[in-house]
Amino acid sequence: ETGVTQTPRHLVMGMTNKKSLKCEQHLGHNAMYWYKQSAKKPLELMFVYSLEERVENNSVPSRFSPECPNSSHLFLHLHTLQPEDSALYLCASSQRVKGESTDTQYFGPGTRLTVL
């Protein structure tokens, strides 16, 4: 595998389900990101794991919970989601330099999530 991979590619879940999205990067990067992409809206950064720090967008509901066990793997745990959470969830990775970063982000193909 090369680049950034995400599984599953498609997920349909009910509001009471619990599921997890998985992302793996094979680029040797030290930062990983979760984004939400809704139709005709800008990419919304949800979480960043970078240089052993976690940064989160305070507007993200607690029903989304990230986990980053190592620099190559990233999970997004989902529980009691709402229909408005239906979107494309993209994972990305980059190589960050402490303090300043104009690094290029490399994206996975995304998980298309539908909440019924």
Added chain:
Amino acid sequence: GQNIDQPTEMTATEGAIVQINCTYQTSGFNGLFWYQQHAGEAPTFLSYNVLDGLEEKGRFSSFLSRSKGYSYLLLKELQMKDSASYLCAVIDSNYQLIWGAGTKLIIKP
């Protein structure tokens, strides 16, 4: 607030040239990215500009004017495979990446 503006959709003809504009109002500037995203696929990196001027990469070129808060992506000799969304993103003074909503480009034969 911070804002990136791009046209929502554009249509062009195969073999022609198209220019996709991006204007930004951000707290500081540390660079601008263009990404291409085909439907159902990952955004892929096209270009990065941090200095004023034109950067050319084959059929694609990207221009930046920092004083005007303006960039464009120029696509020449359009091919059907260029049908995609094109995302503009700016790095602000806090090194946060601010994204535009993207421009959907439709290429017609």
